[in-house]
Amino acid sequence: MVCFWVRVVTDALLRVEHLSKRFGGIVASDDISLVVPAGELHAIIGPNGAGKSTLIGQLAGELAPDVGRIHFGGQDITALPTYRRSQLGLARSFQITSLFPDFTVLDNVALAVQAHAGHSFHFWRAARSEDALRAPARAALARVGLAERSDVLVARLSHGEHRQLEIAMALATSPRMLLLDEPMAGMGPDESSRMVKTLRELKREQTILLIEHDMEAVFALADRITVLVYGRTIASGTPEAIRANAEVRQAYLGEQEPVHG
Amino acid sequence: MSAWLNLRNAFVVALVVMLALVPVYAALIGNYFLMSLFTRIVILAMAAVSLNLIMGFGGMVSFGHAAYLGIGGYAIGILAKEGINSGFLQWPLALAMSALFALAVGALSLRTRGVYFIMITLAFAQMVYYVAIGLDRYGGDDGMTIYKRSQFGDLINLSNKTAFYYLCLVLLLVAVYIVWRIVNSRFGMVIQGARSNDRRMRAIGFPTYRYKLVCFVIAGTMCGLAGALLANHTDFISPAVMHWTRSGDLIVMAVLGGMGTVFGPVIGAVALLVLEEVLSGVTEYWQIIMGPIFLLVVLFARGGIDGVLLGARRD
Numbered sequence: 001m002v003c004f005w006v007r008v009v010t011d012a013l014l015r016v017e018h019l020s021k022r023f024g025g026i027v028a029s030d031d032i033s034l035v036v037p038a039g040e041l042h043a044i045i046g047p048n049g050a051g052k053s054t055l056i057g058q059l060a061g062e063l064a065p066d067v068g069r070i071h072f073g074g075q076d077i078t079a080l081p082t083y084r085r086s087q088l089g090l091a092r093s094f095q096i097t098s099l100f101p102d103f104t105v106l107d108n109v110a111l112a113v114q115a116h117a118g119h120s121f122h123f124w125r126a127a128r129s130e131d132a133l134r135a136p137a138r139a140a141l142a143r144v145g146l147a148e149r150s151d152v153l154v155a156r157l158s159h160g161e162h163r164q165l166e167i168a169m170a171l172a173t174s175p176r177m178l179l180l181d182e183p184m185a186g187m188g189p190d191e192s193s194r195m196v197k198t199l200r201e202l203k204r205e206q207t208i209l210l211i212e213h214d215m216e217a218v219f220a221l222a223d224r225i226t227v228l229v230y231g232r233t234i235a236s237g238t239p240e241a242i243r244a245n246a247e248v249r250q251a252y253l254g255e256q257e258p259v260h261g
Numbered sequence: 262m263s264a265w266l267n268l269r270n271a272f273v274v275a276l277v278v279m280l281a282l283v284p285v286y287a288a289l290i291g292n293y294f295l296m297s298l299f300t301r302i303v304i305l306a307m308a309a310v311s312l313n314l315i316m317g318f319g320g321m322v323s324f325g326h327a328a329y330l331g332i333g334g335y336a337i338g339i340l341a342k343e344g345i346n347s348g349f350l351q352w353p354l355a356l357a358m359s360a361l362f363a364l365a366v367g368a369l370s371l372r373t374r375g376v377y378f379i380m381i382t383l384a385f386a387q388m389v390y391y392v393a394i395g396l397d398r399y400g401g402d403d404g405m406t407i408y409k410r411s412q413f414g415d416l417i418n419l420s421n422k423t424a425f426y427y428l429c430l431v432l433l434l435v436a437v438y439i440v441w442r443i444v445n446s447r448f449g450m451v452i453q454g455a456r457s458n459d460r461r462m463r464a465i466g467f468p469t470y471r472y473k474l475v476c477f478v479i480a481g482t483m484c485g486l487a488g489a490l491l492a493n494h495t496d497f498i499s500p501a502v503m504h505w506t507r508s509g510d511l512i513v514m515a516v517l518g519g520m521g522t523v524f525g526p527v528i529g530a531v532a533l534l535v536l537e538e539v540l541s542g543v544t545e546y547w548q549i550i551m552g553p554i555f556l557l558v559v560l561f562a563r564g565g566i567d568g569v570l571l572g573a574r575r576d
Contacts, residue, residue, distance in 0.1 A: 058466060062460075062464075078362055081463075081468075082463045083463050083464075083466050083467055083468045086464060086465055086466035087466045091465070091496070092464055094461070094464070096459065098458060098461045098464075099458065100453075100454055100458050100461070101457065101458040102453075102457055103453075103454070103457065107450075110450075111450055111451075111454050111462075111465065112465045112466075114450060114451075115462075115465045115466035115467050116466055118448040120451045120467070120472065121447075121448055121472075122446050122448055123442065123443050123445040123446050123448045123449075124443075124446055125446055125447070126442075126445045126446065127445060127447045127449070127450045128445065130447075133447075153401065173465060173466065195492055217310065253326075
């Protein structure tokens, strides 16, 4: 596993330029530009309807932007389909848990490993006994603390475990960057703090773009934060800078209690 | 090892042994109709097994699977009519035509989902059905008699009813084995993953379309072989084998027997066709009894008969 300890600012892994997307009269992304250097944990926050999901949809390749370009690892990926982006090392987790419920936990992760182990036109050997798929899958499960649940059917997992599995699947592909779409959505305080711990471990060796509602988690984890409101970037900077930004406080944090963390 | 010793596997073994003993039993009691019935059952079981590969494991509900029975059958019939009786030519052509047709249907229909997918596969099957009706030289609506079964030289004589039955049975078991290997391979994992959550499969890096298309072609080819066998069995081919109700029958077999396992459709085919035979001897309106039975299985036994035997381990 390659570790990106050194943070080189010029080495942008993800570069988003002037991204815009409309749905009818609604501007979901309004000229968004964004640079995520390798090694950074970059968080995107914003109130409901700020266009966070639309942004991640465009980054993952499920939505085509009207205007703008997306570069990943120096390559223009704006027109690439989802599976190609995944093969290039852009792995995402889903906001609404999106797994394979009738497979076991290990099967789910092994499938993610398989996706990046060449083509799958192998019709004869039993995939469930292939160590080349199972071993990396077990390793990914261990990293998120799900090792003992390997043989359980996904349909039987708790919500928090589903979220952990989401991340294990993204990790199993040895990605260059993780796109995490609200990994803490719907979690209780205990599960949340466990997830924060997992993410803190991961960020030491992984570039992460994190979309999250849980402010405490975001301010605890992020190196930099971008704030979206109505599809527009209103601020981008370190957690301290964002906390101090008057526009952010007014637009986003205004009516709620002040941010702490 | 003890995992293999259960009620269901005992049942499967018993069923295979029973199928293997059909010719012996038929000869003992001198009932040759029984042979004919079970030859048809074994052939249609193979068609149901092939449908189950795409429907049960791949989630692709093809409502036009009987088209391959017809294409395989017409390949035999047309060549026989034109004086080409060699099975070494007839059978590969039957498989190739089925594969080509599956490729065309799959390439278009797999771009759609759900009801649209069902409708497009049905539309293609109907198209072939009407094309067959239009083939005046080959009997049109009435179909045509095949005067000579496929010739395989000294290898096997298909006109020998016992030999033909065992050929069908062996091919069925081979088909089941092939599907079992496929389903558990990397390819099978992709197919089942795509059934479960296609969007997620693409997100983790699988171009699911091409995998599903290959699976669709494998199933179509396998069913084309069943079609070639069926034409040889009945010595006759007509558009009726491709009627959409026949496609429905294949779906019923797979659902009745159980879609979750490779052997389920075999159980379903035997159950459906034997029941049909028995009930139609009792009353002309046998479907009135068959309907509710099917309904009960669908409502209360999600995994079909096979699921009941497995003790409904999944929920």
